[in-house]
Amino acid sequence: MKRTSIKDIAQIAQVSVATVSYVLNNKEGQKISEATKEKILKIAESINYKPNKIAKSLKTNKTKLLGLIVADISNEFYSTLARKLENKALKKGYTLIIGSSDENAEKFQMLIELFSQQQVDGLIIAPVAGSEVALNQLIKEEYPAVMIDRYINNTKIPAVLINNKEISEKATNRLLDKDFDTIVYIGYQTTMPHLLDREKGFDSAILNSEKSVKTKKILVGIENTSDEVKNGIKNLLDNKVSNTALFFSSNKLAVAGLKYLLINNIKVPEEVSVIAFDETEAYNLFPTEITYIKQPLEEMADETITILDHLITDYKSLEKTKILSTQIIEGKSIK
Amino acid sequence: MKRTSIKDIAQIAQVSVATVSYVLNNKEGQKISEATKEKILKIAESINYKPNKIAKSLKTNKTKLLGLIVADISNEFYSTLARKLENKALKKGYTLIIGSSDENAEKFQMLIELFSQQQVDGLIIAPVAGSEVALNQLIKEEYPAVMIDRYINNTKIPAVLINNKEISEKATNRLLDKDFDTIVYIGYQTTMPHLLDREKGFDSAILNSEKSVKTKKILVGIENTSDEVKNGIKNLLDNKVSNTALFFSSNKLAVAGLKYLLINNIKVPEEVSVIAFDETEAYNLFPTEITYIKQPLEEMADETITILDHLITDYKSLEKTKILSTQIIEGKSIK
DNA sequence: CTGAAAGCGCTTACAG
DNA sequence: CTGAAAGCGCTTACAG
Numbered sequence: 001m002k003r004t005s006i007k008d009i010a011q012i013a014q015v016s017v018a019t020v021s022y023v024l025n026n027k028e029g030q031k032i033s034e035a036t037k038e039k040i041l042k043i044a045e046s047i048n049y050k051p052n053k054i055a056k057s058l059k060t061n062k063t064k065l066l067g068l069i070v071a072d073i074s075n076e077f078y079s080t081l082a083r084k085l086e087n088k089a090l091k092k093g094y095t096l097i098i099g100s101s102d103e104n105a106e107k108f109q110m111l112i113e114l115f116s117q118q119q120v121d122g123l124i125i126a127p128v129a130g131s132e133v134a135l136n137q138l139i140k141e142e143y144p145a146v147m148i149d150r151y152i153n154n155t156k157i158p159a160v161l162i163n164n165k166e167i168s169e170k171a172t173n174r175l176l177d178k179d180f181d182t183i184v185y186i187g188y189q190t191t192m193p194h195l196l197d198r199e200k201g202f203d204s205a206i207l208n209s210e211k212s213v214k215t216k217k218i219l220v221g222i223e224n225t226s227d228e229v230k231n232g233i234k235n236l237l238d239n240k241v242s243n244t245a246l247f248f249s250s251n252k253l254a255v256a257g258l259k260y261l262l263i264n265n266i267k268v269p270e271e272v273s274v275i276a277f278d279e280t281e282a283y284n285l286f287p288t289e290i291t292y293i294k295q296p297l298e299e300m301a302d303e304t305i306t307i308l309d310h311l312i313t314d315y316k317s318l319e320k321t322k323i324l325s326t327q328i329i330e331g332k333s334i335k
Numbered sequence: 336m337k338r339t340s341i342k343d344i345a346q347i348a349q350v351s352v353a354t355v356s357y358v359l360n361n362k363e364g365q366k367i368s369e370a371t372k373e374k375i376l377k378i379a380e381s382i383n384y385k386p387n388k389i390a391k392s393l394k395t396n397k398t399k400l401l402g403l404i405v406a407d408i409s410n411e412f413y414s415t416l417a418r419k420l421e422n423k424a425l426k427k428g429y430t431l432i433i434g435s436s437d438e439n440a441e442k443f444q445m446l447i448e449l450f451s452q453q454q455v456d457g458l459i460i461a462p463v464a465g466s467e468v469a470l471n472q473l474i475k476e477e478y479p480a481v482m483i484d485r486y487i488n489n490t491k492i493p494a495v496l497i498n499n500k501e502i503s504e505k506a507t508n509r510l511l512d513k514d515f516d517t518i519v520y521i522g523y524q525t526t527m528p529h530l531l532d533r534e535k536g537f538d539s540a541i542l543n544s545e546k547s548v549k550t551k552k553i554l555v556g557i558e559n560t561s562d563e564v565k566n567g568i569k570n571l572l573d574n575k576v577s578n579t580a581l582f583f584s585s586n587k588l589a590v591a592g593l594k595y596l597l598i599n600n601i602k603v604p605e606e607v608s609v610i611a612f613d614e615t616e617a618y619n620l621f622p623t624e625i626t627y628i629k630q631p632l633e634e635m636a637d638e639t640i641t642i643l644d645h646l647i648t649d650y651k652s653l654e655k656t657k658i659l660s661t662q663i664i665e666g667k668s669i670k
Numbered sequence: 671c672t673g674a675a676a677g678c679g680c681t682t683a684c685a686g
Numbered sequence: 687c688t689g690a691a692a693g694c695g696c697t698t699a700c701a702g
Contacts, residue, residue, distance in 0.1 A: 079414035
């Protein structure tokens with residue numbers, strides 16, 4: 001794999017590498033005769049010259065690379081988000097390098113280290129539990145970074161988030177309006193603030209309601225999520241299967257739960273009503289149209305790249321966290 | 336974002352940068368006294384030294400970056416594959432940079448150009464229609480690359496594929512065994528060989544069968560796929576809705592088709608039987624367990640990284656295309 | 671056991 | 687209008 005360099009062009013054209021660099025980069029301010037310009041361009045073309053961005057990066061201290069760290073790129077939410085980020089990034093000349101942390105703080109830390117050694121210009125991160133140290137290090141180094149989807153407290157890294165608490169409250173109120181006997185929140189056993197916010201929204205709606213309704217929570221771990229959801233719902237419904245509503249706080253939880261309902265022939269919404277956080281293609285194949293909370297992924301990607309680009313250009317620019325609003329997409333899964 | 340360099344360490348330790356480089360890289364063959372070793376390591380630690388891989392890359396001509404070009408990273412098939420590739424790559428010290436071609440030859444070409452300028456050590460590509468020129472250029476430049484999932488003819492780039500024709504034949508035979516009146520192949524209107532192979536497998540099974548069965552093909556475009564599938568199935572079933580089997584040649588087609596069946600309350604397998612290519616989480620929420628063809632993604636990722644790594648180490652090493660075998664996962668969607 | 675020096679492929683302030 | 691030169695942060699063959 002022999003690659004040609006600016007030096008080769010200079011040699012053939014009998015000019016200096018400086019001149020070649022100037023014309024290849026179309027530098028204003030530099031007056032180069034049309035003749036040499038043309039000559040250089042022609043030679044570059046003919047020897048199939050490809051600039052070496054690594055060399056350029058070393059000199060300019062910019063790689064035009066952005067690191068994206070998510071929990072798992074094969075997760076539909078993140079892959080969809082990644083795709084939108086890719087598009088926005090490309091428009092500003094950035095390429096994405098992607099890593100999955102698997103909710104593991106050490107792996108997360110390792111990826112940050114790896115990407116920063118690769119000299120990415122900025123980092124887009126979905127932090128995991130226990131990543132405070134790694135993130136604060138970023139602040140200390142003044143490394144441009146923005147959190148997305150999730151956040152951790154007490155860090156100055158700007159974030160692009162949604163109104164988790166508010167929308168969960170609203171979703172819960174949608175259920176409260178319907179006079180269910182029991183409303184169940186299905187979420188994760190976690191310390192992640194964005195998930196706790198969802199739970200808080202649920203709690204607050206219940207607390208502020210004048211209705212007397214039984215509530216229950218099924219909180220599952222990050223491992224064996226699917227089984228735990230099933231068992232949780234099973235235990236719940238084995239006693240009573242009517243007039244109950246389920247609030248799934250993520251699409252992964254919803255898919256696990258809906259699958260259980262489907263297999264056990266429990267009708268939605270006749271026997272159990274459902275509202276879920278996040279979209280997934282899977283809802284398309286469920287017999288009942290699911291009512292769900294839709295995140296504005298496009299806008300999230302947009303804001304993220306904009307903020308990060310500003311930070312890269314000027315780290316001192318005051319970039320603050322954006323809370324985007326969400327909407328409830330009405331299906332037919334609530335009685 | 337002030338970063339420390341090897342030079343800073345050398346200065347503080349009062350040694351040469353060469354010495355620092357040697358101890359930081361643990362170079363054998365170089366005898367450095369324990370005392371200076373220790374001193375250097377301590378200083379590196381204390382000033383929070385992070386090696387600049389860009390500089391190293393420029394010198395060594397290796398970036399430890401791999402470019403992955405898929406049609407769309409938000410597509411479940413590719414994101415799942417990407418995740419497995421990420422894991423395998425990381426084990427060998429590579430990081431993935433990812434781009435989506437959107438089935439567009441120009442964008443595909445642009446991504447190859449971009450990634451090669453970023454000096455990725457190798458390329459993993461799912462080629463698109465019309466990408467022959469770009470791929471042959473890669474061969475000419477002796478750029479390490481491997482095709483995955485798809486291939487194009489007449490190129491020397493090795494590929495990691497599945498036995499598309501054979502498994503489609505087998506799947507079609509599964510249907511032929513059941514004496515359906517009509518068997519329908521639902522695929523893409525395309526020139527992509529791997530998809531044509533699936534169609535050929537279908538054709539060949541039908542041709543070699545002794546049964547007399549009506550067959551039909553619904554071939555849709557890459558745009559508006561979903562609508563075209565629905566219309567195709569609608570036209571088909573408006574006349575007769577019994578004893579028909581559908582062979583979906585991709586999970587995207589299957590999701591579109593199954594959704595149509597669901598909405599129109601057409602029972603699987605009572606009224607229509609179904610077999611589909613590829614897995615998707617969405618099958619979980621469909622009332623009937625789908626019988627589908629499962630690709631060995633783990634193995635594909637494994638082979639791909641292995642071949643690419645060999646090619647990077649020694650381009651002349653003879654790496655040949657691998658055809659992996661697939662299996663039919665039995666569900667309950669065939670009568 | 672350690673260092674001086676060249677060089678990877680670029681950019682850019684400066685000189686002429 | 688063009689070029690010589692320094693330098694980005696590393697590695698490594700060579701000398702001592």
